[in-house]
Amino acid sequence: MIVPVILSGGSGTRLWPLSRKNRPKQFLALVGNTTLFQQTVERTQKLGDARSPIVVCSEDHRFTVAEQLQELGLGGSSILLEPAARNTAPAIALAAMQARQNDPEAILLVLPADHLIGDETSFVDAVKRATPLAAQDWLVTFGIRPEAPETGFGYIKRADAVSDSGFKVAKFVEKPNAEAAAQYVQSGDFDWNSGMFLFKASRYLEELEKHSPAIYTATARVFATAQPDLDFVRFDKASMIEVPDDSIDYAVMEKTDRAAVVPVSCRWSDIGSWSALWEAADKDADGNAMQGDVIALDTHNTLVRTYERHMVATIGLDDVVIVATPDATLVAARDKVQDVKKIVDQLSSAGRSEHQAHRQVYRPWGSYDSIDMGERFQVKRIVVKPGSVLSLQMHHHRAEHWIVVSGTAEVTCGEKVFLLTENQSTYIPLGVTHRLRNVGKVPLELIEVQSGSYLGEDDIVRFEDVYGRA
Amino acid sequence: MIVPVILSGGSGTRLWPLSRKNRPKQFLALVGNTTLFQQTVERTQKLGDARSPIVVCSEDHRFTVAEQLQELGLGGSSILLEPAARNTAPAIALAAMQARQNDPEAILLVLPADHLIGDETSFVDAVKRATPLAAQDWLVTFGIRPEAPETGFGYIKRADAVSDSGFKVAKFVEKPNAEAAAQYVQSGDFDWNSGMFLFKASRYLEELEKHSPAIYTATARVFATAQPDLDFVRFDKASMIEVPDDSIDYAVMEKTDRAAVVPVSCRWSDIGSWSALWEAADKDADGNAMQGDVIALDTHNTLVRTYERHMVATIGLDDVVIVATPDATLVAARDKVQDVKKIVDQLSSAGRSEHQAHRQVYRPWGSYDSIDMGERFQVKRIVVKPGSVLSLQMHHHRAEHWIVVSGTAEVTCGEKVFLLTENQSTYIPLGVTHRLRNVGKVPLELIEVQSGSYLGEDDIVRFEDVYGRA
Numbered sequence: 001m002i003v004p005v006i007l008s009g010g011s012g013t014r015l016w017p018l019s020r021k022n023r024p025k026q027f028l029a030l031v032g033n034t035t036l037f038q039q040t041v042e043r044t045q046k047l048g049d050a051r052s053p054i055v056v057c058s059e060d061h062r063f064t065v066a067e068q069l070q071e072l073g074l075g076g077s078s079i080l081l082e083p084a085a086r087n088t089a090p091a092i093a094l095a096a097m098q099a100r101q102n103d104p105e106a107i108l109l110v111l112p113a114d115h116l117i118g119d120e121t122s123f124v125d126a127v128k129r130a131t132p133l134a135a136q137d138w139l140v141t142f143g144i145r146p147e148a149p150e151t152g153f154g155y156i157k158r159a160d161a162v163s164d165s166g167f168k169v170a171k172f173v174e175k176p177n178a179e180a181a182a183q184y185v186q187s188g189d190f191d192w193n194s195g196m197f198l199f200k201a202s203r204y205l206e207e208l209e210k211h212s213p214a215i216y217t218a219t220a221r222v223f224a225t226a227q228p229d230l231d232f233v234r235f236d237k238a239s240m241i242e243v244p245d246d247s248i249d250y251a252v253m254e255k256t257d258r259a260a261v262v263p264v265s266c267r268w269s270d271i272g273s274w275s276a277l278w279e280a281a282d283k284d285a286d287g288n289a290m291q292g293d294v295i296a297l298d299t300h301n302t303l304v305r306t307y308e309r310h311m312v313a314t315i316g317l318d319d320v321v322i323v324a325t326p327d328a329t330l331v332a333a334r335d336k337v338q339d340v341k342k343i344v345d346q347l348s349s350a351g352r353s354e355h356q357a358h359r360q361v362y363r364p365w366g367s368y369d370s371i372d373m374g375e376r377f378q379v380k381r382i383v384v385k386p387g388s389v390l391s392l393q394m395h396h397h398r399a400e401h402w403i404v405v406s407g408t409a410e411v412t413c414g415e416k417v418f419l420l421t422e423n424q425s426t427y428i429p430l431g432v433t434h435r436l437r438n439v440g441k442v443p444l445e446l447i448e449v450q451s452g453s454y455l456g457e458d459d460i461v462r463f464e465d466v467y468g469r470a
Numbered sequence: 471m472i473v474p475v476i477l478s479g480g481s482g483t484r485l486w487p488l489s490r491k492n493r494p495k496q497f498l499a500l501v502g503n504t505t506l507f508q509q510t511v512e513r514t515q516k517l518g519d520a521r522s523p524i525v526v527c528s529e530d531h532r533f534t535v536a537e538q539l540q541e542l543g544l545g546g547s548s549i550l551l552e553p554a555a556r557n558t559a560p561a562i563a564l565a566a567m568q569a570r571q572n573d574p575e576a577i578l579l580v581l582p583a584d585h586l587i588g589d590e591t592s593f594v595d596a597v598k599r600a601t602p603l604a605a606q607d608w609l610v611t612f613g614i615r616p617e618a619p620e621t622g623f624g625y626i627k628r629a630d631a632v633s634d635s636g637f638k639v640a641k642f643v644e645k646p647n648a649e650a651a652a653q654y655v656q657s658g659d660f661d662w663n664s665g666m667f668l669f670k671a672s673r674y675l676e677e678l679e680k681h682s683p684a685i686y687t688a689t690a691r692v693f694a695t696a697q698p699d700l701d702f703v704r705f706d707k708a709s710m711i712e713v714p715d716d717s718i719d720y721a722v723m724e725k726t727d728r729a730a731v732v733p734v735s736c737r738w739s740d741i742g743s744w745s746a747l748w749e750a751a752d753k754d755a756d757g758n759a760m761q762g763d764v765i766a767l768d769t770h771n772t773l774v775r776t777y778e779r780h781m782v783a784t785i786g787l788d789d790v791v792i793v794a795t796p797d798a799t800l801v802a803a804r805d806k807v808q809d810v811k812k813i814v815d816q817l818s819s820a821g822r823s824e825h826q827a828h829r830q831v832y833r834p835w836g837s838y839d840s841i842d843m844g845e846r847f848q849v850k851r852i853v854v855k856p857g858s859v860l861s862l863q864m865h866h867h868r869a870e871h872w873i874v875v876s877g878t879a880e881v882t883c884g885e886k887v888f889l890l891t892e893n894q895s896t897y898i899p900l901g902v903t904h905r906l907r908n909v910g911k912v913p914l915e916l917i918e919v920q921s922g923s924y925l926g927e928d929d930i931v932r933f934e935d936v937y938g939r940a
Binding site for chain 2: 309311312315316317320324327329342373377399406422447451
């Protein structure tokens, strides 16, 4: 009966340079081998009778969401594409309308896609304990038992018990100062506001209509424009832009008299900074959290992440964060990592791309990585997923050499269609229509050498595209 | 009359990861656009009647030395190739024997290739002031007027004046502790031991024979095996290994009664560590020395170097050294950089290559950079200098695709010889003899995609090689 709703709209610049606008943190394997998004989805599948999730995400991330769900065997989930970001109240409302359509009694488990939960058993248990409350028309929020007087989170104050494990909410409080936070923790009556909820879709919509009717009405107008497109559901952008931007906390939870909190201790983290990731990560005896090829001498309480074929050596560091990626490296004092936002802002105002795109770029058909670049050439490593096909396309300013290094390609070049396999190459002259398809069962990897006077990604004319980009 | 002798045998691991065994720090542009070696050579050309230099270096660096001299228009210099490193006393003896052969009265100006001199006018002036002393058979060492009570250098104590600007050496003292160093500086009688000398070749050899006859005799035996080969002079390795390993300080300077010191203030640095480079570098208002694409927030007294197409962002750092290279990044506390040696040792004992070779590898004909690598393929960017030619070669385990992206190549593949120009490609099958030549006037750049089950550099059979490597 529980329908998981995964809120995946975050743009996650606080974990730059690993997290960037085109592939924010929920889609990265920050802890373990699967992504935060996948871990969140998998968590919902541990509930007894969970349905496949409704995901709400930005249009830009639709192929990433679809692929990451497919990897979990959850193709066929509903993926609601927000044509504009309007915060959590409208996002959850769209999901609630979608769920109510299928099942008027549906209970939603609303989870941000980018949270980490160390103790999933406790979390699942809390959801089970919260379910009767949701069935009794409470809007349940999960309150995290505070481990420290954090000033980076909002707090929820408990009032009277409404069940064995739930309490009426006395009040929501904003991020406190250190003194207030210490007092909250000491009192024992406060929990961290996690942004995770359990309630009936219908009940949420009723409360939204009652307390924030403008959001309700505008969102209902958006939902009326829903256009299913395979797993995706698209909405009208102009209508979406009309929706007031607001969080579920402001729009509903702080106003309703049906808010309940179910406290839980489950080693939760919103991974809101590199420092938070360091806190949540497994650490060695020196307090270091290392990932990749790292040699550390006399280094303590430090987080290091690097990438393939790149080692990082550290000497004499304490409380530092080092994140190396192919095109950008961050080195920051651990207690200053919140200023990474300033770096991202600087990059943005300088018209650069490093805050937005990784060197490796994901596409619905696979990915490419710009491995070298010169004045009149660029070299890319291209990976095409089995069965996938790029658009039928043409470039005005560049010719391309393709060398297959793994797998088998079906190449269309002008009128000709032919197969190319490992260690074979071909040439696509400037101006000639071409297409690349992986007809095999294993990933197709090829090296593309582009040659020409202009090598921008926008020199592309698409004639046909299975992903609707033509 | 003055013959510069450039000692270029250092392996320079203290500036890892920028400096590595195959291309140590003297061959890098650490300050300014030319290398330390080139700056040292150019310095000698500012003396009135300087000859072209005698360079003493390792066989491994012969092409680098030849190329860097050529860039200065000093092709035709003598390059003495040490088949084994035996410290400065034998290296200078070989140079002295070479110089004496041409001119029995030759005066040698002996300079390590990896020192920085900020005030060249003062240095040149000191050499001029020292020349009469050298002519009077003094072995002159240049004493750097101490700027601080450094404990990382040896000191020289002055005795009575022997000219307007020179003093008899009272004694040489080893690297002192902090207390002794402070006392030396305060006394005004001590200078830093720079390792730069001026003396007659004949006089040095006489003193060497007198005080360290074993070194003299063994080195004379090596010199008897000299084999000129264009600019290079080669020596017998077995004979070289017989030479006792010793420094000029121990073998001669501390023992002779003809040692004189000429003090000089010339902003000298031996750039013995990243910290020393930071000291010597131009710094911004925050005390930062930055090179490359760097964004620094709230960062002070920090050195950052990065490479092409890679940005480094720093937040909240003080007194840190960050050196990013394509395959390895160092992040170290500035007062702990001497431990970089331990990193290099760890890499060495783990049988890795990052302490020895850069990703970009220099060859006599140009260079290559391994820009990507997979299970059965490797991608290289190859640059061939105008007029240069690779060996006629064959591989047992790999085929190669070549795509020219700049310049013009003459390709030999089996029986065929043909030209390949920008945006043209060819295929070299496994087992086929081939050769690549830059017949043009501009550098030839090509992308090579190797495909095969074994891609090591040692899968090469050379049939002919203009550089004597066949």
